[in-house]
Amino acid sequence: xxxxxxxxxxxxxxxxxxRAAAAWAxxxxxxxxxxxxxxxxxxxxQDIFNKPPKLFTPEVTLKSYKVVLLGISPSSTSIEKSxxxxxxxxxxxxxxxxxxxxxxxxxxxxxITLAVSLLAAYALSRMRFAGHHHFIFWVLSTRMxxxxxxxxxxxxxxxxxxxxxxxxxAILIHALMNFPLAVLLLKSFIDDIPREIDEAAMLDGASRxxxxxxxxxxxxxGGIAAAAVLCFVFSWxxxxxxxxxxxxxxxxxxxxxxxxxxxxxxAWGYMAALTCAAVLPAFIFIVLVQKHLxxxxxLGSLK
Amino acid sequence: xxxxICRDISKSYAHVGVLNRVNLEVHxxxxxxxxxxxxxxxxxLLRIIAGLERQDxxxxxxxxxxxxxxxxxxxDVAMVFQNYALYPLMSVYENxxxxxxxxxxxxxxxxxRVREVAGILGLEQHFNHRPAQLSGGQRQRVAMGxxxxxxxxxxxxxxxxxxxxxxxxxxxxxxxKSLHLALSTTTIYVTHDQxxxxxxxxxxxxxxxGGIEQIGTPDEVYLSPANxxxxxxxxxPEINILAGVVDGDGCVIDGRKxxxxxxxxxxxxxxxxxxxxxxxxxxxxxxESMPVAATVEFTEPTGGAVIVHAALGEQKIVxxxxxxxxRALAPGDTFRFTVNPRKIHLFDPHTERRIxxx
Ligand SMILES: Nc1ncnc2c1ncn2[C@@H]1O[C@H](COP(=O)(O)OP(=O)(O)OP(=O)(O)O)[C@@H](O)[C@H]1O
Ligand SMILES: [Mg+2]
Numbered sequence: 269x270x271x272x273x274x275x276x277x278x279x280x281x282x283x284x285x286x287r288a289a290a291a292w293a294x295x296x297x298x299x300x301x302x303x304x305x306x307x308x309x310x311x312x313x314q315d316i317f318n319k320p321p322k323l324f325t326p327e328v329t330l331k332s333y334k335v336v337l338l339g340i341s342p343s344s345t346s347i348e349k350s351x352x353x354x355x356x357x358x359x360x361x362x363x364x365x366x367x368x369x370x371x372x373x374x375x376x377x378x379x380i381t382l383a384v385s386l387l388a389a390y391a392l393s394r395m396r397f398a399g400h401h402h403f404i405f406w407v408l409s410t411r412m413x414x415x416x417x418x419x420x421x422x423x424x425x426x427x428x429x430x431x432x433x434x435x436x437x438a439i440l441i442h443a444l445m446n447f448p449l450a451v452l453l454l455k456s457f458i459d460d461i462p463r464e465i466d467e468a469a470m471l472d473g474a475s476r477x478x479x480x481x482x483x484x485x486x487x488x489x490g491g492i493a494a495a496a497v498l499c500f501v502f503s504w505x506x507x508x509x510x511x512x513x514x515x516x517x518x519x520x521x522x523x524x525x526x527x528x529x530x531x532x533x534x535a536w537g538y539m540a541a542l543t544c545a546a547v548l549p550a551f552i553f554i555v556l557v558q559k560h561l562x563x564x565x566x567l568g569s570l571k
Numbered sequence: 572x573x574x575x576i577c578r579d580i581s582k583s584y585a586h587v588g589v590l591n592r593v594n595l596e597v598h599x600x601x602x603x604x605x606x607x608x609x610x611x612x613x614x615x616l617l618r619i620i621a622g623l624e625r626q627d628x629x630x631x632x633x634x635x636x637x638x639x640x641x642x643x644x645x646x647d648v649a650m651v652f653q654n655y656a657l658y659p660l661m662s663v664y665e666n667x668x669x670x671x672x673x674x675x676x677x678x679x680x681x682x683x684r685v686r687e688v689a690g691i692l693g694l695e696q697h698f699n700h701r702p703a704q705l706s707g708g709q710r711q712r713v714a715m716g717x718x719x720x721x722x723x724x725x726x727x728x729x730x731x732x733x734x735x736x737x738x739x740x741x742x743x744x745x746x747x748k749s750l751h752l753a754l755s756t757t758t759i760y761v762t763h764d765q766x767x768x769x770x771x772x773x774x775x776x777x778x779x780x781g782g783i784e785q786i787g788t789p790d791e792v793y794l795s796p797a798n799x800x801x802x803x804x805x806x807x808p809e810i811n812i813l814a815g816v817v818d819g820d821g822c823v824i825d826g827r828k829x830x831x832x833x834x835x836x837x838x839x840x841x842x843x844x845x846x847x848x849x850x851x852x853x854x855x856x857x858x859e860s861m862p863v864a865a866t867v868e869f870t871e872p873t874g875g876a877v878i879v880h881a882a883l884g885e886q887k888i889v890x891x892x893x894x895x896x897x898r899a900l901a902p903g904d905t906f907r908f909t910v911n912p913r914k915i916h917l918f919d920p921h922t923e924r925r926i927x928x929x
Binding site: 462464465467468469470471472473474475478483486487 | 621643644646648649652657658659660669670673674717721
């Protein structure tokens, strides 16, 4: 007995470390592409296609970042040390504006989507009207079409309204794109709030608006945060609509990244640098919102 | 002036009738209990009175005025929900003050009123707590306080005690009753618990399948149930309903002759109803006439009394007798009992309505 009890803890410890190792292995598998992409962004062009591939970057360089984010022209990077640097040279490789465009469009479209879909979700959750049941299907149906099938008619609509290549247009299309999902997600959060709370408040003399602003909104901060994260990320990574509905005036990261693929070759280093840099704003946004996510989840329980 | 009058209220959901032409008059200051099994439409009727649900037909008057086209907030009724529906992110104080703030009362008035109500319900020490930090009984109290704080014309309670444990339930039951005596606000109280109905109600309305079976004082409903359903629904253990044939001065059930009340019919089939505690063991040649023989099947001690399940012939009968009497009985024993003739309910076997003239 005594020996069995003595061996059990070590057996357990062994079990735990195997489990941890397995978990880290899975994490590593998922993180590897990200690592590889970052390492590509830090390589010289000739090191990108090493044969056999090298796991570690032979010589780290910030050249790609300088070209993409600071606008130092590619040719000048080689003579950088001599001091002949051309800052902000407008060239096809200067992609910092696309990052700013992405932030602007992502934040604005997320705010618009949230404002509209919160009201829609409340109505769908709490009010009965003719066609109530079909409504949700119709809201979702726009997402059932492949985006390509939506992009073309949208192009004609946008051209008619003069929205092609405008920020308004880009924000609007992303808001529209995210609307169905946000409505469904927020509706499920509102559905979780007992109806009786609305009813008690109305008997207490509250109007629908008061119920919505004083009771519903504060109770679903977590849900709003979750919806915000999803909307922002979808807008951040969206490619097709921006490609087809804008030209030189509006340029988001995914579209800018695609311009590094040219008929004469692909600038892998620049593409990697831009997209790695693009992880950061999205990451900051999610971290900011995540605070509310966690708070939203624990609000219901004690403290 | 705050009586509630329901005229021909009908309601159906997706073509399934829930309420069927309900007529009801709740008097000013009355405590009316709606009693009925699950799904009979009690909550629906209450919610229609509150304005949370719209009736398909009929009309509601509160305090003499039709309220059918009024929003719930204009009806000046307060409701206590089964799950309390407290505002989760507000403190107890804010929960109580919410309705007054919405009415834009002066802050000093709000504070005075909230403290007054909290004093009655003993909630002051919880003012800063969130609902999630309260026990079930405390939440129930906050829900009542929230209803009381604005002096509504009518209180509506929808099974407010069903989430409490048995002891707390009987305590709060008494508190609600004494609050009603103090405030005498017209109250409609929904429950499926007959003890709550009998102890609290000035009148009880027994419902079944969206209709009213009987409205009366607890005594009327218990002592002269209008039909077999009401008789069975109220009273515990359940009333014995035995099929028999009236024959002159008695009712023959399974070959045994049971006594009849005064003024009973003298012939024909009948359902013979008698409550378990209106049966007594025959003490030798008892003064109550006509002892009846039965065989014990099993007994259930319940503390002060013993419930005896016995067989007559085909039919079963249940007696509730004193502990001392019941202790002697064992399964298989044959014993004789007498029936209190003043406590017999006869029902028509077809309509199941009460036929005793009284
Ligand atoms: N919103 C609704 N949609 C469809 N059917 C409903 C709705 N509300 C109630 N019903 C139906 O109406 C009937 C009566 O419901 P109600 O809630 O009034 O019963 P109740 O007497 O309060 O029962 P309980 O004691 O279980 O609360 C039930 O059969 C229920 O299924
Ligand atoms: Mg109910």
